[in-house]
Amino acid sequence: MTKKQKKNLIRIIVSSVLIVILMFLPVEGWLRFLLFLVPYLLIGYDILIKAVKGVVNLQPFDECFLMSLATVGAMILAVIGDGDYLEAIAVMLFYQVGEWFESYAVGKSRHNIAELMDIRPDYANVETESGIEKKEPDEVGVGTVIIVKPGEKIPIDGIILEGNSMIDTSALTGESVPRTIHEGEDVISGCVNLSGVLKIRTTKEFEDSTVSKILDLVENASSRKSRSEDFITRFARVYTPAVVFSALALAVFPPMINFWFLSGEAHWAKWIYRALTFLVISCPCALVISIPLSFFAGIGGASREGILIKGSNYLEQLSKTGVVVFDKTGTLTKGVFEVTEILPENITKEKLLYMAASAEYYSTHPIAVSLRKAAGDSCTIPSDVSEIAGQGICATVDNDRVLVGNEKLMESNYISYKPSDICGTVLYTARNGIFTGIVVISDVIKSDAEKALCVLKGAGIRKTVMLTGDGKAVAEQVSSKIGIDEVYSELLPENKVEIIEKIISAKKQKEVVAFVGDGINDAPVLTRADIGIAMGAMGSDAAIEASDIVLMDDDPMKISKAVKISRKCLRIVKENIWFSIGVKVICLILGALGIANMWAAIFADVGVMMIAVINSIRALMVKNL
């Protein structure tokens, strides 16, 4: 609790106690008025002062003005009428309770979110000749050597000079399994070093480092207003004056009509009371506070899961997503070639792999790299290696003459082989002139891709599309395996933009087309789509710039999670809008008819606000979506 909150809490308690005591005091007349004035002024002096200041500064229509007008009016009615001062004081008291609660709840969730995003490093340990010196991260230049001890945050992006360790990337990615890092690898700021001491040479300034970029992005997110927020701002601007004038009309016209046209009694007091009730109900605080709070909580909760949303407007757009377009490589597939199938012919699988990997021992071709990776350490150094361009490799492994390559290599060596129609890169092998089987190398589909698409469909996505520069056969194999509705293959980067435009023009009204890419060479598509989602963007500036939503790691499940978070957040926003306006309108009508008294009015104001705020905070809870 802040000082101010404490002070206000004391004011609330003291005046409540005073009111209860005064209710049992048998005093009448002016003395009673003066006594009741004490708790009224105690609880309401700041509101009254603000209201007067508002009028002086020619900005009269705010909550303070409404409250002051209503309570002063009720006090005057009580003086000339039945002496029931309780209502006026209660209105002020409950209003203050509401304000206090609002400030407490907002402070609390601000604190929660700040804690979630607690990735800002406080210092960097710079290595100097005289030892280690603690410096502000933004004073450290590029190329400086810094030391990160276990338990400390990596303050600046860099490359590891010495040391191996485990790092916790959860603050950035939401991924709870620690990552092992070794000498020579790049590390990004914001991760927590868990086990060993690391010596890092910085490759960026602090302000260009990942951690600064992310903080900047999250902190500025809520300044990009969504349409719901704009609606509320505009609404409040029209609403307050409208209510004040209707209240005035309610106080003036019915009595006049009664008096002049129906020749009855004017009942001024009765109508003024109703008008005042009207004013109390009308405060728009529930809306004004709960809508931005919901978005703020939604964005905060999402960042904790490694989903960075650049603004409330994007969160709102995302919730309307009907079509999701994926880039294949790096998004649905890992973008790395791996051995996916081994079909041996009169030889064991292990032996075949060993033979092929050894033959490719010296090659740096990606295919050779993936072969050696699959074979692990069990390779041997070949002799008499000759590379036949466009065909493959010929080498002697353990005194056997081994051939590894495509169909042409088999044909030119007159080897009878079984042609295969498996997708991907097929390597045919032969030993001493006899066919020994094939090894298939292809881009691997991410393990969660299928599940992610299924969940997306479950979340109400109408259509999924995949774009790829790869051949048709590969594209169709991947898409049928994971369940994509539409595939466009053999595309050049500029074709992808055309296709996105086609999809956007064919979409349903109000529907949003999202594009998910890895940010490498699809920045134009990310920008062109209604919502651009960049994946695995940790450390890639271009992707962070071009996209609207950034997924820090490359888990495809995060896409559906992001959609679900946005839907939940927007549902809460809508609930709050309908609930607040609904209750108010009902109470306004009841108040005008004289059915709802000031007590109902207080509920309509403070009660609704509290419920709406509590509802907003739910947007923060996204862990299990």
Next chain:
Amino acid sequence: MKKTYKIEVDCANCAAKMETAAKKVAGVKDVVVNYMTLKMKVEFEDGADEKDVMEQIFKVCRKIEPDCEIYYK
């Protein structure tokens, strides 16, 4: 030049009012007040003196929101 300042303010509406008022101060190109993060981001006109402008902003904000605070020193 852009700078971010920490602020103290009570309600979302007040923050919006501060923003509108601060935008009208001479030497200010743009102001964004973020109630949720309690930050005020000021973009200054070229050649404007940061200290003078911030003092002006503080003055107008105090006028509409007597209990607000801007940490600019």
